[in-house]
Amino acid sequence: MRIVITNAVLSNAGDGAIFESIVHAIRRVNNGGRAEIVVFDGNEKNTSLLYPQFDIRQQYIVPTSNRKIVKRLTQLRRYAMLLFLAYVPLSQRVAKLVMRVASGPLSQMVKVYSEADIVISSGGTYLVDHYRFTPRVWELILAKKLSGGRLVLWTQSMGPFDSVVKRLSMRSLARRVDNAYFRDERSLRAWNRISHRSSADTDILPDSVFGLRTFAQRINEELRIDFVGEILVSVREWHQGLNGERLDFEQYSSAILECVQVVRSLNFEPVAVSTCQGVDGYSVDDSDTASQILSGQGVVILDGHYSPEALIDLIKHARFVITTRMHMAILALICQVPVFAVAYENKTIDLFRGLGLEKFVVEIEHFDDKWVRNNFPGIVQDIQSSVLASSVLSDLERRAILPARDLA
Known part of the structure; x- marks a missing residue:
């Protein structure tokens, strides 16, 4: 079975x-069987070094030129080609002709998709109004x-x-989707509004x-750093509240500093690390944002890239996690390490x-010095209540x- 996973952001x-959870799920359901997997990612040159065990290809809609004008013109040309190919009749014979006459990236994309038994659009948060996603739909x-x-x-x-x-564009996609899965009711409602002619499950x-919970339990490697961060702090740059209004980033930055002071007052040492860096x-690069917020505060800022496995290792040795990145929160949850989250999107x-963990999350527009002083010390005192029971996990x-079971 040949599976193509696209829209990956490795x-x-x-x-x-x-991505790793998708692969683990597929192999777990197939009793360890090794389906042939090809991955389309927007930064193949570098992510192929991070994941050398996988066949990673450059995603067609993301040109790689370092020259902004060339990159933009190439992108627009590729968008036009995708739009054309997506909506004109295209037989396998025509597809083979495209492969013969087209340039490298287009030919490669057509060849990979033509040979796929299953195409999976990776899980995530890219089909939301905040992003320009229509070219991904065409692909x-x-x-x-x-x-x-x-x-x-x-x-x-x-x-x-x-x-x-x-x-x-989503209505057109919905008619072609076989299976669609959602994190929440909000997303399902959005899908239902545009999928009247869809037969997707x-x-x-x-x-x-x-789905990585069992995998995370097995990770017990030597620490990749020379110390253990008692409190891990994950930050990110963001300028819009959940209410759609512009966010004062200085308000967020000041509140993070206030959290660090609370942590320090309890004799814990914070360390900044995040999912998007290095x-x-x-x-x-969230480490740049951490430096902007925490520089001069005596906080150790890790600036390298940490794989999911490395982050799990760090989290398992921490007392608790303060995070703005949702998947940093989920990694803490599956490791049964206490967590407090600042939500910059509805997904968190x-x-x-x-x-049932409402106490341990706050909307980013409400997250300011006053909120931290009034609420965060109590949250820290009760932080163990954010740990999910093993049965729940x-x-x-x-x-x-x-x-993955539905694919079998």
């Missing part, structure tokens, strides 16, 4: 954990046309599709990273509310791998 260890439509096999949207947050263009399931060619609020793991 430069981000949170999305890397999603998925083309992938379905070329492969003729199943098209699966792994566990997603999506919507609300307020713009006409996004609604139309749908379900609401836990984030796929919960990878060349990736536009986001939905996650914590669904688990077992059920989350069981349900998180259900998409």
Whole structure:
């Protein structure tokens, strides 16, 4: 069986954990069978070094030129080609002709999708209005046309599709999807609004990273650093509240500093580390944001890349985690390490509310010095209550791998 996983973002260890959870789930359901897996990622040059065991290809919609004008013009040209190929009749004979006459990246994409039995669009948060996702939709439509096999949207947050263009593109995609899985009711409602002509099987399931729980339990490697961070702090740059209004980043930064002071007053040592850092060619580096916020505060800031396995190792040796990145929170949850989260998108609020952990999450627009002084010390005192019972985690793991069972 040949499986193509597309829309992977392996430069981000949170999305890397999603990818690994998909692979683990597929192999677990197939009793260790090794399906042939090809991955499309936007930073193949560097992520192929992080994941040398996988066949990673550069995603067609993400050109690699270092010159901004060339990159933008190439991107627009590829968008036009995708739009054309996605919506014109395209037989296997025509596809083979495209492979013969097209340039390298286009030919490679067509060849890979044409040979796929199953195409999986990786789990995550990219089919949301905050991002320009229509080219990804066109690529998925083309992938379905070329492969003729199943098209699966792994566990997603999506919507609300307020713009006409996004609604139309998603309606077109929905008609071609065989299975679609969602993290929350909000995303399912968004899907239902645009999928009237879709016959896709749908379900609401836990984030796929919960499927790594057994894997995380087995990680017991030597620490990759010379010390143990008692409190891990994950930050990110963000400028919009959940309410859609512009966010004062200085307010967020000051609140993080206030949390660090609370932690220090309890004689804990904070260490800054996050899921998005230390990878060349990736536009986001949370260690830069940590330096901007915490420089001069005596906080150790780890600036290298940490794989999902390395983060799990660090988390398992921490007392608790303060995080803005949702998958840093999920990794803490599956390790049964206490966690407090600042939610910059609805997905984190939905996650914590669904688990009955409302006390341990705050919307980013409400997260300021006053909120920290009034609430955070009490949260720290009760932080052990954020640890999920083993029975709860077992059920989350069981349900998180259900998409793979549906493929069998």
